[in-house]
Amino acid sequence: MPSLIDLRRRIRAVKNTQQITKAMKMVAASKLRRAQERVLSARPYAVQMQRVLASVASRVDPSIHPLLAVREPRSNARTLVVTITGDKGLCGSFNTNVIKAAGAYIVEHPMPCTLGLVGRKGRDFFARRGFAVLFEQIGIFQKLRYDDARAIAQTAVEAFLSGEADRVMVVYNEFRSVMTQRVVVYQLLPVARADVDATGTGPRPISPGSDPTAQIDYLYEPSAQEIFNQLLPRYIEVQVYRALLESNAAFFAAQMTAMDTATKNSAEMIGTLTLYMNKVRQAAITREIIEVVSGAEAL
Numbered sequence: 001m002p003s004l005i006d007l008r009r010r011i012r013a014v015k016n017t018q019q020i021t022k023a024m025k026m027v028a029a030s031k032l033r034r035a036q037e038r039v040l041s042a043r044p045y046a047v048q049m050q051r052v053l054a055s056v057a058s059r060v061d062p063s064i065h066p067l068l069a070v071r072e073p074r075s076n077a078r079t080l081v082v083t084i085t086g087d088k089g090l091c092g093s094f095n096t097n098v099i100k101a102a103g104a105y106i107v108e109h110p111m112p113c114t115l116g117l118v119g120r121k122g123r124d125f126f127a128r129r130g131f132a133v134l135f136e137q138i139g140i141f142q143k144l145r146y147d148d149a150r151a152i153a154q155t156a157v158e159a160f161l162s163g164e165a166d167r168v169m170v171v172y173n174e175f176r177s178v179m180t181q182r183v184v185v186y187q188l189l190p191v192a193r194a195d196v197d198a199t200g201t202g203p204r205p206i207s208p209g210s211d212p213t214a215q216i217d218y219l220y221e222p223s224a225q226e227i228f229n230q231l232l233p234r235y236i237e238v239q240v241y242r243a244l245l246e247s248n249a250a251f252f253a254a255q256m257t258a259m260d261t262a263t264k265n266s267a268e269m270i271g272t273l274t275l276y277m278n279k280v281r282q283a284a285i286t287r288e289i290i291e292v293v294s295g296a297e298a299l
Contacts, residue, residue, distance in 0.1 A: 149241035
């Protein structure tokens, strides 16, 4: 049975932990508000750009631009899987879900995969297990900028154009609400000739039986190739930037929820330990009274 001193130390330690989790919850809530505003502002632009590009791409020959071309299967073909995790922990299953989804994709697809790791948690997990890593981006979420997304997008495009990767996939947590995050596995390259669904959360392939060539075509000024030369690099950057913003907001939401749960669990543990300590103290007082009474009777 633990002594009263040990129980008081445990209660004091739990109270200190509770103060830390409460403070982390408040900080995460403050950062979540700003991150949520950024992602809600960027999401309509990214979704509309995806919709417009899909509409235009469905009317042209895919060979007009290398980022649209779907390559034939090759023996040395590889997939670049860009995995976006957080730089910190204490956020529940946020990082674990992304790592599991990326691992499941690698296992389920026979094509060899190379990883692009954004976030310290994903880097630490995959680097220890000997996976091939093309690039790493650590610490960008402290002050997330569009230039960070541009650097990642340029690396992915260069790997695709050079033949080092025949496909580029992005795995990240999408912010749905404070309580809900959804893991998204999204094909970034080649650019899918598809439209987005009503929620704007992912690509929706052209329905079977539909004939893209039967759609109304447009006159392009300047040429369609020049339009895609300007539009596609910007499109890749915007989609990567949106994924980073979604992941950043989802991280703070997950951390706030985890810290709120930890604070409640700390309060329950403090109550349990306090009740147990009172029982131990009461038992000790009762034992001392019995010893005093027994000594008095012996005299």
